[in-house]
């Protein structure tokens with residue numbers, strides 16, 4: 001199978017490309033990525049001379065680039081997005097441009113060429129849970145509350161509409177928070193790990209008691225791989241990690257793993273409209289495709305910490321330049 005991966009130079013996309021090229025010697029990958037601040041080709045340097053891998057720099061919202069690539073692919077796995085909630089609060093426009101219009105441009109080309117389309121989405125489209133609410137599942141009504149989740153919800157609806165209206169062979173996955181190698185250090189877990197390593201303060205929003213369900217990225221990639229090969233066309237699959245924890249639990253665990261005390265923790269003003277809790281019931285994908293998470297949170301955090309310790313140059317590079325400006329705006333200059 002020749003797979004067009006969009007956003008393959010980002011966190012989950014690059015993990016997915018490793019997963020496919022390592023696990024499926026018969027597959028080929030075209031990676032279409034605009035290389036925004038979140039994209040980094042170093043993530044995939046081991047494949048750069050492999051004939052099964054090709055990189056194309058370009059914007060998913062540019063039909064002239066997208067059309068011929070989709071024409072030659074067997075399937076599209078669509079990761080490319082503006083993905084950071086805090087940035088969406090600062091500047092929503094680019095989220096609509098990439099996440100909504102970019103998805104539309106891809107869908108139009110997939111429709112024209114009749115190609116299989118998998119859309120990678122988030123559990124954030126479902127809104128926030130109260131402590132005793134049942135976890136999200138495929139029947140949970142959409143209730144996005146940030147510009148990021150609203151843009152992802154819009155793109156999910158568009159993808160579903162292309163299936164209902166034009167019969168496009170689609171699937172959608174809504175996954176909980178991922179962590180692991182190659183995550184940009186603006187995201188929660190790598191921000192904490194790298195700030196601890198740099199002996200900087202650890203900013204924690206509000207009371208730190210927001211609950212997230214964490215999934216090791218390799219488990220997510222395996223789920224998508226199963227969906228594109230065995231998933232039922234037109235269906236949505238919720239993917240979760242069985243690992244609900246408060247943010248402050250994660251911070252304290254990372255401090256313990258890195259051998260630091262808690263004095264660096266600094267509670268900062270909460271994110272506007274911060275969702276209190278996410279949790280996922282992944283019974284459908286477990287029942288239909290036999291998927292379940294395999295990496296425990298404790299093991300995944302240990303692996304992640306080791307990866308960031310071994311790849312200091314990578315994250316220092318990601319934290320240079322425009323990142324500094326973003327960080328100062330978000331957390332102040334300290």
Ligand SMILES: NC(=O)c1ccc[n+]([C@@H]2O[C@H](COP(=O)([O-])OP(=O)(O)OC[C@H]3O[C@@H](n4cnc5c(N)ncnc54)[C@H](O)[C@@H]3O)[C@@H](O)[C@H]2O)c1
Pocket residue numbers: 006007008009010011012013032033034035036037038039040058059060061078079080081082083084098102120121122123152174175176177178179183184
């Ligand atoms: N990170 C998570 O915890 C999580 C959880 C569930 C779902 N998702 C979804 O998974 C996908 C990937 O998330 P991520 O965390 O890897 O994101 P990321 O920000 O690390 O990577 C996004 C990639 O998309 C590329 N990109 C951005 N705009 C583009 C454009 N206009 N054209 C082409 N490429 C463009 C970037 O250069 C980058 O390489 C997103 O769709 C996101 O909504 C993420």
